[in-house]
Amino acid sequence: MSLYGNAKVKNWRYKIKGNFHFSHSPSPIRNVNDNGHLLGITKPRHMIYLHSYGGEAPFFEGLSQGKLLGTRCDNPGCEYKGTIYQPYRIYCPDCLARCTELDMTETAKNRGYIHTFMTCERSGAFNTLDKPIKFINIEFEGVSTILMSYLSVGEPKIGTRVIPIFKKIDPSYTITDLSWVVEGTQADQLPDGFSF
Amino acid sequence: MIRFTENQLKTPQFMRPVYLVTAGQSKFDRAIPERKTEELCVDALTMAAELVNLTPAELKGYIHSCYYGHFADHFGDQLLGEAVIHDRLGLDPLGNVGIKTGGATGGSTLWEAAKTVASGYSDCVLAMGWERMDEVPTDEGNFLISCAADKDWESPLGHIYTGYYAVMAQRYWQVFGKEEDSFRKTLAEISVKHHGYARMNPFAQSPMKITVEDVLNSPVVAYPLRALDCCLMSVGAACAIIADEKTAMEIARNSDIKPLRIWVTAGSHTLRPADRRPMDIPLLPNETPDLYEDLENRFPGAGRYPGFSAFLGARMCAYYGYRMAGVNDPCEDLDVIELHDAFTISDIQTYEDIGIRPYGQGRTYVESGDCYHTNPKTGQPGKLPSNLSGGLIGCMHAVGATGIMQTFEIANHIWGIWEKIHGDENRWKAFRREKPADWTNLQVNGAKRGLAISHAGVGSHVTCTILMDPDHLLKQDSSF
Incomplete structure (x- = not known):
């Protein structure tokens, strides 16, 4: 498992380490009332933000x-x-x-x-x-x-x-x-x- | 105690008369998985064209600039969604801009459109609003909505906007409602009314035939607010065409639609309720200072204005709007209104903020029966019917579209087409909804003037849209 993202600031710049986003595959959304026709997809996303106080x-x-x-x-x-x-x-x-x-x-x-x-x-x-x-x-x-x-x-x-x-x-x-x-x-x- | 300057309190002024020519909207629902947002916007614009017997292409030919109300990019996962819609509506190369003011986005979109016509920049403007809140489950939706609170100071506290709002409801409930069961029942009556009116509206998402007891037995969200006290989470679109007099008359020339005069004003207050500082109550034209001299005695705890029980933003948009359009007393001068009933209690708070009742007496607007289409106590027409669309509790809260839907609803009454729009059997069928056997025509007969309030979050932005039949103005246009 890769390192979960973290960050520090050095010389007034962010220094990030590890993963800040994690990819997953989309899956189909089908209409079961209409012969299973495709209506859309799921869009998985897991990402880490940096936020300054x-x-x-x-x-x-x-x-x-x-x-x-x-x-x-x-x-x-x-x-x-x-x-x-x-x-x-x-x-x-x-x-x-x-x-x-x-x-x-x-x-x-x-x-x-x-x-x-x-x-x-x-x-x-x-x-x-x-x-x-x-x-x-x-x-x-x-x-x-x-x-x-x-x-x-x-x-x-x-x-x-x-x-x-x-x-x-x-x-x-x-x-x-x-x-x-x-x-x-x-x-x-x-x-x-x-x-x- | 903070004070405002004369410059800040100046009555706003348009440089020329502004008209609502036509409008339209899509079906509203919790989810519409079979249709993209652009399809819903096309529905709205096509309906607006049909009302004035034009093709969409003919109507588009009049439009000179466009305002798009869409609050929550992160719901739809699409930045610059406005550009997508603008492209799909085929409105290049016109200038366009997105508007975002939380729950007031629809009203703010009309505000910008009206000012653009009033200034002379454009003779005809499209105001289109939408929201797509079905792309995440409800608890994630609540998280995304909570991002409209201050992300450092409020959002981490439960990520539930209802909670930030409900602390104000609690204060109102205790100070003005005095925790009386009768007051709680009055709140429930609002939900019964709005879900009930939604039954007559084919566009509406939550038609329900319920009782006060049903509301009082629904699950607690944030006491004393229960699930049936709260507004909906919706998908849908609505649009309005705003124009100057010459263009308005030309667009409507082949129809029965009479362009209506429109004024839109806006007020604001702190995003964080925490930042509210005490001040004197800004008075509306139908109020005098002595009205509130003993407010603290009558309602202990009410002395700090606006505190957590009033919305300064709502008060200020009415303060500006009434003076601009010549409204003295809303109950006497207006015929029908649509308020931003995000919660039953905020509906009551708004009655006071916009002068339907003095502060502390909002409940009497409901208890008197004045707010109904037909007063249940007298069997006569209500004095000032509100939210006959079903409002945000019964019809929808597709945020960017809400203020425009409300305005269209008011226009339906003044145009005298409420029955034609809401009673059409084909529309009920097209929306896969069943028209109730006891369907009732809620047209407010003889309506000439109306108002819609569009409100953001805990009152950060609020707009007041006033519509009038141009032959029944309250104030002459001496300044043009």
């Missing part, structure tokens, strides 16, 4: 280190100076100045509550979360936006205080490395790989 990379690295990073516009000339963003925005949406990075971990632990939620029984293909998925949107005092995430322990309810947890062991470096639990949850209740 760009200026948001610190946020995703931060999750693996147990940190929730947000940003703030500090441009003195901006009408909305001082506005704090979570999700992390690279640039202020108003003045387009580069935002200042903030460590919001303590804010999230002390001032986050559920704005709304949803328990989802179904998922799309390639889902990695256990079902049912408890989507929650977290509002933080002093923050202008409302973060979407998911609740791993407890029952969601509007207004409930929630605490962030982080997948520091074997992280995926995606937004799923961040999850939440209701206030009062103990460390031994957390899912594998997650900690406060």
